[in-house]
Structure formats: C-alpha cells, structure tokens
Amino acid sequence: MRFARIAPPDQDRPAFFARLEGAAALVYDEPPWLGGKTTGEAVAWTDVDLVCPVLPTKIVCVGRNYAAHAQELGNEVPVEPLLFLKPPSALIGPGQSIVLPPESNRVEHEAELGVVIGRRCRAVRPEEALEHVLGYTCLGDITARDLQRKDVQFTRAKGFDTFCPVGPWIETDLDPAALRVRGVVNTHVRQDAMTEQMIWGVPALVSFISRVMTLEPGDVIATGTPQGVGPLVSGDELVIEIGGATAAARGIGALRVSVTSQGNGRSAH
Structure with missing residues (x-):
C-alpha cells in the first residue's frame, strides 16, 4: 500500500492522511501507524497536494x-x-x-x-x-x-x-x-x-x-x-x-x- 499526507493548496482544509489508489486518495481518519481507517471519502490528488508524510516523535x-x-x-x-x-x-x-x-x-x-x-x-x-x-x-x-x-x-x-x-x-x-x-x-x-x-x-x-x-x-x-x-x-x-x-x-x-x-x-x- 501507498500512504501519503495531503494538503491541497487551494482548499481551506487541514492536511490529512490517505491511501493512494491511482488518481484517488482514500481519506483516513488517523495516521496509518496509529491504526487509521478509511472514512469512506475519496478525493482526487496531484503531486502538488503532497506534503511531508511523517509526523515522528524523533x-x-x-x-x-x-x-x-x-x-x-x-x-x-x-x-x-x-x-x-x-x-x-x-x-x-x-x-x-x-x-x-x-x-x-x-x-x-x-x-x-x-x-x-x-x-x-x-x-x-x-x-x-x-x-x-x-x-x-x-x-x-x-x-x-x-x-x-x-x-x-x-x-x-x-x-x-x-x-x-x-x-x-x-x-x-x-x-x-x-x-x-x-x-x-x-x-x-x-x-x-x-x-x-x-x-x-x-x-x-x-x-x-x-x-x-x-x-x-x-x-x-x-x-x-x-x-x-x-x-x-x-x-x-x-x-x-x-x-x-x-x-x-x-x-x-x-x-x-x-x-x-x-x-x-x-x-x-
């Protein structure tokens, strides 16, 4: 699977995690390392929407x-x-x-x-x-x-x-x-x-x-x-x-x- 963090620059929306399936991003309710699940929402994405995909403590x-x-x-x-x-x-x-x-x-x-x-x-x-x-x-x-x-x-x-x-x-x-x-x-x-x-x-x-x-x-x-x-x-x-x-x-x-x-x-x- 491929997980990304997305923040469309043209939307007033906080960055969110998603599983990428081709041109669709399946939105997750939490980061995948915290057991996040799909919300049922799917959005289109492009490379410009991608931000740093990790939020580590170290x-x-x-x-x-x-x-x-x-x-x-x-x-x-x-x-x-x-x-x-x-x-x-x-x-x-x-x-x-x-x-x-x-x-x-x-x-x-x-x-x-x-x-x-x-x-x-x-x-x-x-x-x-x-x-x-x-x-x-x-x-x-x-x-x-x-x-x-x-x-x-x-x-x-x-x-x-x-x-x-x-x-x-x-x-x-x-x-x-x-x-x-x-x-x-x-x-x-x-x-x-x-x-x-x-x-x-x-x-x-x-x-x-x-x-x-x-x-x-x-x-x-x-x-x-x-x-x-x-x-x-x-x-x-x-x-x-x-x-x-x-x-x-x-x-x-x-x-x-x-x-x-x-x-x-x-x-x-």
Whole structure:
C-alpha cells in the first residue's frame, strides 16, 4: 500500500492522511501507524497536494552505514551502528526548499532510505524487527559538512530547519534489502547504490536502536547514505530516487526538493 499526507493548496482544509489508489486518495481518519481507517471519502490528488508524510516523535539517523561513504570522508567503518538524532523541526516535504543557513559554507546532500515505524518496539530481536515497520520512504540527511567537522559532533550540522526532506509517500510492501538509492542534483547522478551494500540492514538497525531507545509508532529511521555526497548551492534541484533492484521490481519513487538561501513559505506541517 501507498500512504501519503495531503494538503491541497487551494482548499481551506487541514492536511490529512490517505491511501493512494491511482488518481484517488482514500481519506483516513488517523495516521496509518496509529491504526487509521478509511472514512469512506475519496478525493482526487496531484503531486502538488503532497506534503511531508511523517509526523515522528524523533528521527534516528545512522552514520557511515555504507563502507564506501565512510571511506570518502576519511572515516573508519564503525564496529557498531553510529547513531545521531535529527529534530522533527528539520522536516520538509515534496516541492519544498532546503534553506542554506548563513552559518555554513558547505551544505551537502545525503540520499537515504527512510524507515517508518508502525508499532511501538523496545529491545526487539532482528528476526522480529520488520513486524514493527510500517513502510519505507525517501529521505535526505542534509548536512552542513564544515560545521560537522568543526563541532566534531552532529547536532548543529544536521539539525537546521529544512535539513530532512522526506517523501513523497510511504510504501509498505517492499524488501528493504533490494532497493536502489540515487541522489541526483540538477539531473546529474551523484549517488547510486543498492541497499544490500549497507553494513547493517533494516532488521539489524531497528533491533539495535530499540535496545537504546523505545521506537514509537511514526518514528523515522534514516539508514545511512552511499558514497557520492556533494555540495548544494542555491538554485539546485535535489532528487532522491529509490527504485527496485531491477527495472521490474517495485520501489518507492522520487522526492524532489529545491535549494534556496531563503524559505519558500510553505509549511511542512
């Protein structure tokens, strides 16, 4: 199934969750991770109606989960998952803008597979982990690389408003180990890797994180980025694409956002 959050810009109506069935959006009474059900209402939708499809209590990120990315930054491969957090205030959705902060001279893209938790989990075993996952989405871990190196830890460099684009929707029926992650800037492919190259796959990550902190329904895990990260400048378009391992396999789709030095005024929430 494909779940989205919709806010038609020409309607005076709060954003709502829906299951997408072709050109129809079947309206839900609550988010799908809270057991939402269809209300019986169906509305037409287009890409411009889509907003950020997640409302997490926390965004748990994994650093250096692709060996080639660790090497391109001159870092050792961690012996266990390297965790950090992004604030929910960093979220934006499809069609919105990453805002370059004046504090940084080098902001970089990191295209990633996002995991959306569907059931509360604490200290789950890897073989049980996927039972707690609702689905998957495209995610950008935007990073002020110069500040990351200066601060030595990640909070400021990765926590700016707009530094976590997510979307365009949540796909539920996927194999997270058989996906292709691409980061494209102005039609130029910079990142291109398979999720099977992750050092720790989704079951291992959910299990590891849940032994550190309770994962609540709706929480998001950013699973790490492949090699090829690079700078963003004002005027760029960033596309994060997640497809199937083969041309015929099911994937997620493409999340498109712009890059600016000023906000575009459209709320992510």
